[in-house]
Amino acid sequence: MVFRFDSMARATYALLLALLCVGVDVLLLGLDYLGVVVVLMMTIEMALMAAFMVMFMMNPAGLAPMSMTHNRRGAALLSAVVFVALAAGALLTPWPSRRGDVPPDPTRQLGRSLMGGQMLTMMVLGLALFATIVASVVLATRRGRYDRFGDDLRGRPAEPAARGGLPR
């Protein structure tokens, strides 16, 4: 339904429903902590996405039917091929029987791993998130002083922009 709604807001809530189902599935598979993380993160992400829809996108409420797509036939063909390949892999692969038992506390298993053998992964993820914060702020802010004054912030433009508007 995500890509069939005219309304982008409805598409956002359909996506939220799909990802909440993913979170519930993860919970049912025994991963309590990660399931809750997925549910909470997707809820906040979709709320932000709805806000961005209203801010930037045309037709957020779907009042005027419209289509903003391209290359639908090729994409449908490629997606169908990918689905058939993945489904065939899932159904035809001789999956091995489970090695070991599910730990009684998967959250403890994850925490001990991230603070132990997988510490490097945790550090890389932390750095990536920090870089994301910096990059997002840099991209989303207006022109800064370096754009106006160049590398040397002590200097000033030779010809400042002429003042407009009515004389004071």
Added chain:
Amino acid sequence: MTLELVLLPAAALFAVGLYGALTQQSVVMLMMGLELMLGGVVLAAAAVWHHVAPVAEGQVLIVFAVTAMAVEMAVGFAVVTALFRAREIDTTDDAAKLRG
């Protein structure tokens, strides 16, 4: 809930997300497709962790995918904001030229 019963919806999520990422002109809708694809990866990784190998590395893979979702969304929104502020565009076709 068998492994195949979870992997099939995961494959469907991935394929639907791929369709959206390839067809949508709106940058935000394109990001929705990427989110669906990563959701499929999360679901498949959780299923394989539960049914095949309940080791810690499987959970770390899910953490990695969830982090990728967060990074993709944050950077995507920032790029949309920058594009809209600079040229008032919100579709991938209009943003095909990096300069102009």
